[in-house]
Amino acid sequence: MATIHLEQVGHSYGSAVYALEKTDILFEDGKTYALLGPSGCGKTTMLNVISGLLYPSDGRVIVGGKDVTRMPTAKRNIAQVFQFPVIYQSKTVYENLAFPLRCRGWDKARIAPRVAEIAELLGLTARLGQSARRLTADEKQLVSLGRGLVRNDVSALLMDEPLTVIDPHMKFDLRRRIKQASDKTRHTVVYVTHDQNEAMTFADEVLVMSAGRVVQRGTPQQLFESPCNRYVGNFIGSPGMNFLSVERDGDRLLWQGFPVFSDERVGRLAPGAELMVGIRPEHVAFAKDGVTGIPAVVQGVQHHGNVDVIDAVIGSERLKVKARSSLAVRDGPLRIVLPVERTRLYVDGTLLF
């Protein structure tokens, strides 16, 4: 268990542009972090820098107060789970789980109870005697994880998209088992994924990355409610945040002629800036009786189980709305409300308040 501190760490492959821009990042002890971003945004590079599979071209990596920047992986006390399950094909599940301990010269009497404990934790007890090659993909992935957990010297657990190649119906169960195991062992966990659901449900804190940079860092709720810029707003949520071009009228902001926001700070904004209002599709409401609302025309409804995603047109702009499917919204005119406490103001693409 240890904090991981990336001090001004950056990396570029050869003479190419930085795959990971120089930054300071601190992962606190015992917390679970998710690195979230599209392919090629530098998440795996960052993970490999932490695990030592890659030496960064700039900066220092400090794990538990010790500078490990140039230390080989094997000496770093780090466990890593890869995208593709890695097992030792010729060995049984038991031998697989015991392997890291054998490499560390533990004697048999000590190995057996430790392996049994980890197998119990991961629900693999019944599989111990089987050949590892015969397991299903999700069980193999658990064995990969188990080989990390079985060691008592692990200071951090790194996972590189561990659920990507797992069948959808097994993902849920596997995610639960991984989460349970990591909750019990309280390792510092860094979890790389491009799946926002995984990141949001798994992590205490999410780091959204783009083009080698951490764009925003925060709890899943913070990312959802106040994305710091349009990129995060679009990336998080399904569908992403609505960004509406607004015009200033004194202290008020008008969208398609309707007032949507009013604050004295609006009046102090420099002229000429691009103003946008962001609102989550989940937060758009329908006007109740006695409220005027904004007239919209529904032009399509997608059914997603118990919610519908509604495509509405207001003036020259489109708006996505998420509503319970029991409301049975149909194509045609409708009146909507944008609750002020849920609207965020973006100036030149960046969150203002």
Add this chain to the structure above:
Amino acid sequence: MDQTGLRFYKSSFLLPGLLVLLAIILFPLVFTIRVSLSGWDAISPGLNWAGVRNYVIVFGDRRFWEAMLRLSGMAIGTVLVQYVLGFALALLVWREVLFRRFFRVLFLIPMMTTPVVMSVIWRTIFHESLGPANDFLGLFGLGPYPWLTSANWAVAAVMLVEIWQWTPFMFLLLLAGLLSLPREPFLAAAIDGAGPIRTFLNVTFPMLAPVSIGALIIRLIEASKIMETVYVLTSGGPGTATETAGYYIYIRGLRDFEIGYAAALSITYLVVMIVLMTVIAKLLVRVLVGRSA
């Protein structure tokens, strides 16, 4: 177009391949079987009918079975050495090493030379009084050795040349296999704390098992046909010390001109080889991949 017409149309595309197959495999095979049932020799050439008389003689032909046994020993021996050497060389130039490309090409040169030319050169090298092999060993106070004139040394010489020529093939296949392996298992092994030997035994070797089986089988089949080396280097001698099945069949067929009998030998050889190779392939899979495969 109706169904039958369409089927004929589709099948007709198989014709070129089928014709070639007929011409180069099926016809010679069937013809050889027919010849083996005849008494075709230098005195009475032609396809008369001799029944299974040739096969009866084959079963009592000590020289043939001795040649088969010798061949098996030589083939298995050389292929195993080739495998170990080839694997070692492949591991050597697999990772980032200096002059990697140069070594990769260098190791392939023996395979690219013509077997007969190469055997002639080796015959010169092994020459008892004039060859550089004994000269060189003489520098260390060893020898001179009767490379090609004593039974055991001749077998060793033939095997040595075979190994020298075909290790590159093993090297090539295993290197290709190594280069196609995914990176993660090696990273995982490093994280688990495995050293180079543990990594080799638990990661590299098991993952390369399918390639290994393929390479071993291909080489065993090729090695069973060993011919040029024997022909040029020792002509099967001294006595019959290096005579292999293929060379013996050649002697009976094309030197003694007992075409019918040689055909019977060939067919027997073919059947024995098919059976042996099938058994060996199954055994290899079981040993290298494990029972479940």
